[in-house]
Amino acid sequence: MWWFSAARADLVINRRPRVIPLVTPATLRRRLAVIIFGLVGLLGPASSASNPAVPPAVRAQNQTVEEDPNAQHLAIVQGELAGEAREVVVMVEAGALRLESILEAGPGVRMSIINPAERPLVLDEPNVAVTETAQRRSILVWDPRPGVWRIRLEGQGRYRLRAISQGELFVCCGQILTLNQIFALERSRFVAGSAHQVQIFASGYSIDSIDIKLVDQDGQVIAPVRFRQNDPSNLSSYVLLLEVPAQPFRIMVEGRDLSNRPFRRILPPLITPLRESEPRRESEPLLADIPQPNPRAIDELRQTTSAGLRPVTRTSILSWSDEPYLSARGNPIGIRVRFRATFPSDANYTPFPTLYPDRIGQGYTGALNLQIHQATVSPQPLEMSQPAWSHITRGRFQAGVEYQFVIDLVPSYAFAQGSEKGFCLNYRPYSNQPGLLERFEREISSRQRTRFRFNVSGSNFEGRMVAVTEKTYLPVDWLNGLKREGAALCTF
Numbered sequence: 001m002w003w004f005s006a007a008r009a010d011l012v013i014n015r016r017p018r019v020i021p022l023v024t025p026a027t028l029r030r031r032l033a034v035i036i037f038g039l040v041g042l043l044g045p046a047s048s049a050s051n052p053a054v055p056p057a058v059r060a061q062n063q064t065v066e067e068d069p070n071a072q073h074l075a076i077v078q079g080e081l082a083g084e085a086r087e088v089v090v091m092v093e094a095g096a097l098r099l100e101s102i103l104e105a106g107p108g109v110r111m112s113i114i115n116p117a118e119r120p121l122v123l124d125e126p127n128v129a130v131t132e133t134a135q136r137r138s139i140l141v142w143d144p145r146p147g148v149w150r151i152r153l154e155g156q157g158r159y160r161l162r163a164i165s166q167g168e169l170f171v172c173c174g175q176i177l178t179l180n181q182i183f184a185l186e187r188s189r190f191v192a193g194s195a196h197q198v199q200i201f202a203s204g205y206s207i208d209s210i211d212i213k214l215v216d217q218d219g220q221v222i223a224p225v226r227f228r229q230n231d232p233s234n235l236s237s238y239v240l241l242l243e244v245p246a247q248p249f250r251i252m253v254e255g256r257d258l259s260n261r262p263f264r265r266i267l268p269p270l271i272t273p274l275r276e277s278e279p280r281r282e283s284e285p286l287l288a289d290i291p292q293p294n295p296r297a298i299d300e301l302r303q304t305t306s307a308g309l310r311p312v313t314r315t316s317i318l319s320w321s322d323e324p325y326l327s328a329r330g331n332p333i334g335i336r337v338r339f340r341a342t343f344p345s346d347a348n349y350t351p352f353p354t355l356y357p358d359r360i361g362q363g364y365t366g367a368l369n370l371q372i373h374q375a376t377v378s379p380q381p382l383e384m385s386q387p388a389w390s391h392i393t394r395g396r397f398q399a400g401v402e403y404q405f406v407i408d409l410v411p412s413y414a415f416a417q418g419s420e421k422g423f424c425l426n427y428r429p430y431s432n433q434p435g436l437l438e439r440f441e442r443e444i445s446s447r448q449r450t451r452f453r454f455n456v457s458g459s460n461f462e463g464r465m466v467a468v469t470e471k472t473y474l475p476v477d478w479l480n481g482l483k484r485e486g487a488a489l490c491t492f
Contacts (some may be wrong), residue, residue: 012278015354023267071164072171073101073266076250078104078160081109081153087162088219090149092116095206095257099144100150103137105159109138112154116147125306147263152392171202171253171265175303176242179294180387185251186269189287195298197239200267202253204235204312205214207263210255211309212240217248217270224307225251232313233350233458241301248286250273255309315351315459316342318402322454323475325373331481333423334410335370335473337454341405343397352457353407358468367443368475370452373416373466378404385488411478414443417491423482423491 049277070177074090092099103111113121123130127142142166153159174185177197185198202210212225222245230237240251249271254264324332335355343349357372381395410416415426430440451473455461 077161080106080158088151090163093257094146094261108156108157114150151156168210190244190271190273196242198242214249215252226305228305335483355452375407423487426490
């Protein structure tokens, strides 16, 4: 392709005085289209809600989060009222974008909502949308106040109630792990009394503590679940010992977020177990029979898991600093980060640092994300998969020991060819279209001083605090430093 050439690479490296059009008419038209589309997106929902020409059914379809794959279920209950009232508690954490309560029932069942201030929700507020049909009522609250909400049901008749939210905190994707296969939770058939290894995922960077239980179809707790964090360096993956009860059940996850507010999530699939001698139901042709799990894996889970609320395991970063990373010849080619850390228990950890620009502008290509080139730690872990520790070494760190890490990072376009060959400049990921390559070139040759966000996987930096490099850096200095090191365009 004509725009991906050694001549163009040489132009950027040596900064030759040649005019390159930064904004073409086609690019300007695309940017204007994006701006107009964004304004329409911002004004659209409000305009549709106030426009009587838009049918209510269409407005309801646009407002509901029921079919949104990112929606999170805070409650799923069903039952029957005989003139009494019932209240369902819904926990809304900080950062929730919206809360929707959906009641499926006849006209004999009524729904009202009480907010965290113990006041009935006013339905004609600007951030509230109500849609109703003969068998369904939805109350949607945009930007709900964090805290404990209560949904009150009154009247007579059968009902099904769901409370759905969307925000930064999520729990999803239940998987059954067998010896050599993985099954989706919602596509699996279970036998009562069996035990299985299940994995779920949660936004660990926003969770402070977590607990897991089984609930019935009316939201009542059946039994606690034994679980553990899958890896101390992974805040988002949890392994469960699922001991299948005889009655239908769902998995419920609850705890407290980093703002110390309670949260609760319900995984939507309702699992109806079979008895061991019960034949396969003809109404479930798409469900897969789960093979018998590996007994050794189940025994290991019984020894390493426990039930009850527990804090998310995090590595503690005690202090950190940054400085320019210089090559052996003294050329600046990246950032050197130093940090001191302690670990909560004796285990294998991967304290993987990530650095990226503090301010990412429109059209950012990721060229200034930094990748690890080399790393050391002192003292050395006692058990390692390689003679010396690096960021890819699996090492066992001890609790209570203070470790000093030194991590050297280079920009993502710098490809290390080996200790003797140095670096080459990898333009190939940005060569698919002219506009992308132009933005890439502007980024790596930028003369704007930039600070970089800094976090470490599995640590208190991941979600709890924002760490920014103390010093500022000029991206063009790295490009010039790599050029003085003899880096040319990669040939692979």
